[in-house]
Amino acid sequence: MPSNSNTTANRYGSIAAEIYDIDKPVGALPDTAFHLQGLSGVAGPILEPACGSGRTLIPLLEAGHEVVGFDPSQEMLDRCAARCAERGFTPALSRQRFEDFSYSESFAAIVVPVGSFTLIDDFATALAVLRRFRDHLEVGGLLVLDIQPLSLLAHRGEDRRKWTAANGDLLTIEGKRTATDWLTQRAESIQRYERWRDNVLVESQLEPMAQRYWGLEEFRLALEATGFGAVSVSGNYARGRRPRASDWVLTFEARRG
Ligand SMILES: C[S@@+](CC[C@H](N)C(=O)[O-])C[C@H]1O[C@@H](n2cnc3c(N)ncnc32)[C@H](O)[C@@H]1O
Structure with a gap:
């Protein structure tokens, strides 16, 4: 896989992947039902870029869709393949990135949740x-694409949480914003992941993150400028409900022109 100028950011390594699955079980968050409904009329293959460990991909398979996924994190992909296999599915999964993914086939839909x-x-x-x-x-x-809105750029709070793994390990995250660029709408943070066993720190991983947040009309214009039409937007997974300033997620649905 080619490298870019930001190779270490947004890595989703092994502790992050383990916590992801404990914190966000398949089907537990409201986006899944929303996307299942929105994609229910799609007859052809669906691509999920950044499919991670299959939190969305698995319910789509269970609903009878043909789903193809890619993700740059081998740890997330390995979890996805294992969780699909447990349920009798063997979707095409590959290690690719948004920036340079490629398929010879065309898809009836592309979904990018959260x-x-x-x-x-x-x-x-x-x-x-x-x-x-x-x-x-x-x-x-x-x-179908979820966007975290520009308002989140203003959230500078620290993130401190803990979970207990299946083997009893204590898993912790401590996240801190390290840079906010209002001009480019970009934020950097550092997530420190730790694994504790019998009160001893046995593993620690640093995960630099970089994100760019979008304005509502800015993203609509971006879709229209890149060949999409019939754009609709919903706030906080309430289908058809116009976004509000307090929403933490905006879902755009658009058609290739
Ligand atoms: C929040 S998780 C979402 C996973 C999954 N789509 C879901 O609904 O649970 C974000 C995913 O984006 C992936 N990712 C990070 N950088 C990426 C990139 N440049 N291209 C594609 N995926 C990327 C991560 O590896 C991670 O699995």
């Missing part, structure tokens, strides 16, 4: 990724 698209921390790169999405959709194909 904040994954904000992990593209550069405006021009994000527009190029939207064009890449368009080029991988059938004409009239559906793009």
Whole structure:
């Protein structure tokens, strides 16, 4: 996989992947039901870029869709493959990135849940990724994409949480914002992940994160500039409800022109 100028950011290594699955069980968050409903009329193959450990991909498979996924994190992909196999599924999964993924087939829909698209921390790169999405959709194909709005750039609070792993290990995260650039709408943070066993620190991983947040109309214009039409937006997974300033997620649904 080619490297970029930001190779260590947004890595989702082994402790992050383990915590992800404890913290966000398959089907438990409200986005899954929303996306299952929005994609229910799709007859052809669905691509999930940044599919992670399958939290969304698995319910789509269980609903009878053909789903293809990619993710740059081998740890997340390994978990995805194992969780699919437990349920009797063997979807095509590959190690690719938003920036340069490629398939010879076209998709009927592309879905990017939660904040994954904000992990593209550069405006021009994000527009190029939207064009890449368009080029991988059938004409009239559906793009469904969640965006964390610009308001989150103002949230500077620390993130401190803990979980107990299946083997009894204590897993902790301590996240701190390290930079906020209001001009480029970009934030950097450092997440420190730790594994404690019998009160002894046995593993520690640092995960630098970089995210770019979007304005509502800015993202609508970005979709229109990259070949999408029939754009609709919902706030906080309430289908058809216009976004509010207090919403923490905006879902855009658009068609390839
Ligand atoms: C918040 S998780 C979402 C996983 C999954 N889509 C879900 O709904 O649970 C974000 C995912 O984005 C992936 N990611 C990070 N950088 C990426 C990139 N440049 N291209 C594609 N995926 C990336 C991470 O490895 C991680 O699995």
